[in-house]
Amino acid sequence: MTVYGTSAARDRQGWFLGLTGPQLLLVLTAAFPVWLSMAVGRWLALVVLVPAWVLAAGLVCVPVRGWSAAQWIGVLCRHVIGHAAGWTSWQSKAAAGRIDDPGEADLPGVLAGVVIHDGPPWAGRPGRPAIVQNLAGRTWAATARIVHPGIGMADEEERDRMGAGLAELFEAASGGTELHLLALQVRTVPDDGTARAQWTRDHRRDDEPELSRRIHARVDAAMQGAAVRTEAFVTVVVHEDAVGRSARRAGRGVQGRARILYTTLAEVEARLLGAIGCTGVTWLNSADLAVAIRTGFEPGDAPALADADLQSVRDGVVAAGVPVAAAGPATADTTMRAYAHGDWRSVSTTILLPRRGARMGALARALVPTRVGERRSLTVFYTPISPRAADRSTGRAEMSAAMGAEVRRKVGKVERAHERRATQQLRETDEKLERGRSLVRVSSALAITIPAGWDTADYGRRLDASVRLCGFTPLPLDGSHDAAFAAAAIPLGVGLPQRRTR
Template sequence: MAARTFDAFTTPKAGVIWGLTVPQLLFLSVATFPAWMAISSQRWLAGVLWVPVWLLLLFLTVVPLGGRPAVGWLAAATAFAIAGLNGWLTFRSKAATGTLRDLDELDMPGALTGVEVLDGPPVGLTQRRVAVIKHGAVRTWAITARIEHDGIAMATDALCSRYADGLTELLDTAARGELISEIHLMVRATPDDCTERELWLRANITPDAPVTSVATQIEHLRWSQAGVRTEAFITLVIPDNRLSKEARHMGGATDGRMNTLLSLAAEIGAVVTGPMGAREVTWLTSPELAQTVRLGFAPGDRAGLVAAAHDASADASVNASVPWALAGPSQAYAAVRHYAHDAWATVTATVKLPERGATMGGWGHVLAPSEAVERRSVAVVFPIEKQSAADRKAAQQEFGQSLGQGLKDRLGVRTGAKDHRRQAKLDRVEVQLAMGATLSHPYALCSTTVPATAPVAEFGRRLDAAIRRGGMAPQRLDMSQDLAFVTATLPLGVSLTTRHQ
C-alpha cells in the first residue's frame, strides 16, 4: 500500500508547545496575571477563585469544538448573524430583477463578486483564446484547463506510485518558477444523462427499423444511465505582485501578464500529460469556462446545452453558448449547513488529510453518487510556498517541536508514537527542502449537490459517511457554505485562503 500513497505534504501550522500557538500562549499567560497579583498581595482566596476562571478561558481558547475553539465559533456566529441581518447571505441576479444590461458582465454571488474573465491572445493553429480569470478582491490571476485522464481504477501499484511521483514533480515544477501560489485539482462526478446516446439514436434509427432493434437500443439506453460522467480540472493561481514583475519582460501590463500565464500553462501542461499520465490537457476558452461554471451551479442543464450544441452544428442560428451574465444562479442563499442555488442545494465538507499520507484512489468512495439525482465533487488545493518561506516555516516547525520535546524531557513526560512520527517527517522535509523540493500543506473539500426538493441533510450525512469509508475525517464547513461551494465545485481559482504572498 505504500506504493499507492502520496505524502509529500506537511501540516500548515504547528504549535510551539504542546500544540499551542503563540497567540494562545500569550493570552493564557496574560490570563494568569490576576492570580499572581492576588498571591503577591497574600489574597489567597482571590487567587484560588481565579483558577476556575482561568480553566474556563483555557477551555474556550484551546479545546476545539467541531474544528474550531469556542472563541472562533462565537466570532463566526456573530459575523454570520450580522451578514444575515444586512441581507448579505441572499443573492438575486440582475436577470432575475430585470436590471441586466450587458451579457458579457459577470453576475455572481458571494466570493465571486468582482471576478473578471478576460480573453487571452490567440495561440496555436486553431487560434484559441484561453480564458484568464482576474480576482480583483484578492489581487490574483488564474487559468483553468480540462484534464482527460484514464484514472487509476485499474492501475497497478507501480503505476499509482508513478502518478504519486508525478504529482510531487508537478508541485516542484510550480515552486521552482516562484510564480504559482496555488494549484487546484478538481473532479466532478455526475450521473450520466445519456444525452449524446439519445441524440445518436434519434439520428440513426429509421422508421422502418426492426422493432426488436429499437427495443434493444432503448433497453441499452436505460441501463447506460447507471453510469457516472466525470470531468477533471486543474487551475493555476498566481498573485498579481509576482506576475507583474515577470510581465515587464513579457510585453508589460495586461498583455505581459497573459503571455506569462500562457507560458506557465505550457510548462505545467507538459508535466500533467507526462509524469501524471493525462491523455490531454485543454485550457478553457471563455465560452467553455462559462458553460463549466453554469453546470457547477445547475448540473441538470447539461442535457439542454449538449442538445443545443448538436443543433448548432447543423443550424448556425442556434445559440449554444452561455453568456457570463447568465452563468450564475438567478438566486442563492447561504444557510448554516448548506448552500441553496436556484433549484439545487449543496453541502460541502472539508477533509483533514491523514498524516500517514493520502492513498491513491481513496477518493473513489467520495466521488460515487449515492443516487441518480446527486452530483459529487472533490477539490484539492495545494498552496505552494516560496523556497525562502518554506525554509523559514520548516525551521519554525523544527524549533517548536524541539522546544516542546525538551520541556517534555525535563518534566519526565513520555514521548508518544505521534511525536516520533512527526519528528521523523520534519527531518525528512528538511532533507527534501535542502535537495530543492517544495513545501506544501494541501487541504481538500468534498461536496454533494442535489435538487432542493431532496432531503439535503440526509445527502450531507451520506457524504460524511463516504469520506470516512475513504479513511479520512470530514468536517462540515458551517456558516461558510457559500465560499466552500465555490472552492469545491467551480474551477475559478477561489480558495478558502484569501491571503497570497
C-alpha cells in the same frame, strides 16, 4: 501499494507547545487573576479562579470540529450580523433585468471580484483562452478541461509514474516564481443520458430486429441509473506580484499578463500530457468557461446545454451555451449550515489528510453520488512554497517539536508513538528539502449539491460518512459554505478562505 502523504505536517505551527500567538496571549490574560490572587495571598479565591482559568483555556485551545469555542462564537456573531445587514442574500442582474454587458461576469460572494477577459491569440493554438482576473486576490488564471483515463485499470508502476510526474511539476513550480496555485477539480453527476440518446438516434438502423431493439432499450434503462458522468478541470493561477513586472515588457495590461501566463500554461500542459497521463488538455474560452460556471451553480441545466450543443453542430440556427453575464445563479443565500444557489443547495467540507498517509485514488468513493439528481465536486489545491519559506517553516516546526519534547521529559510525561512519529516526519522533511525536494501546501474542498427540496442535513451526513469510509477526516465549513462551494465546484481558481492576508 504506495502510500502518499506520510511526510505531511501542519501548515501553521504554534509558537509555544502548538499554541498560536493569539491563543497564548488569551491564555496568559485569563491567568492574570490567578497570579494576582497568589501574589496577595488570597488562597481561598484560587478555589474559584483556577477552575475558571482552566475552563477559559479549554474554550480557547481545545478544537471542536477544527475550531475552538472562541472561534465558533466569532463565526456565529459575524453570521448574525451579516444576516441582519442583508449581506448573506444576493440577486443577479439577469434576474432583475439589468444586464448592461453580456460579457461581464455577475457572480455572488467571493466570486464577485472575478472578471473574465478574452485572452490574446496563442501562437499555434486555435481559439483564445479565457483569462480570469480576481481583483480581490490580485491573481490571474486560466482553466482547462482535461481528459484522463483514470487509475482504475492502472498497475502499480503506472501509478508511481503518475505520482512522480505530479511531484516533478511542483518541484519545477517551486523553483520558479510564476505559479501561485494549481487547482485540480473533479465533478461527478449521474449521467442524464443526453449524449447516449443522441448517439443512438444517429446510429440506429431502420432494419434493426424488434427483439434487438427491445433488448437495447432495456439495457439503456438499466444502465442509466448506474452511469456516472465525470468532468475534470485544472486551473493555473499566477499572482500579480510575480507577473506584474514581466508584463510591463510584454505589452502591459491584460495582454501582457496573458502572454506571461501562456508560458506557465504551456509548461503545465506538457507535464499533464507527459508522465501524469492526461490524454487531452483543452483551455477553455469565455463561452466554454461560462458553461462550466453555469453547470456548477445549476447542475440541472447540464442536459439542456449538452443537447443544445449537440443540436447546434447539426443546425447552426440553434443557439448553444450561455452568456458570461448569465452564468451565475438567479439568487443565492448563505446560511450557517448550507448554501442556497438558484434551485439547489450545497453543503461543503474540507478533507484532512490522514496521519498515516493515503493511497492514490483513495477519495474515489467520496465522489460517487448516492441518488439521481445529486452532484459531488472535489477540488484539490496545490500551492508551491519557495525553498526559503519552506526552510523557515520546517525550522520553526522542529524548534516547536523539540521544545515540546523537552517539556514533556521534564514533567515526566511519556512520549507517545504519534509524538515520536511527528518529530520523525519533520526530520525526514528537513532531509528531503536539503536534497533539493520541494514543499507543497495541500488543501481540498468537497461539496455535495442537491435540489432545494431535499433534506440538506441528511445529505451532509452522507457526505461526511463517505469521506470517513475513504479513510479521511471531514471538517464541515459551517458559516462559510458559500466560499467553500465556490472553491469546490466552480473552476475559477478561487481557493479556500485564508485567515491571514498577504
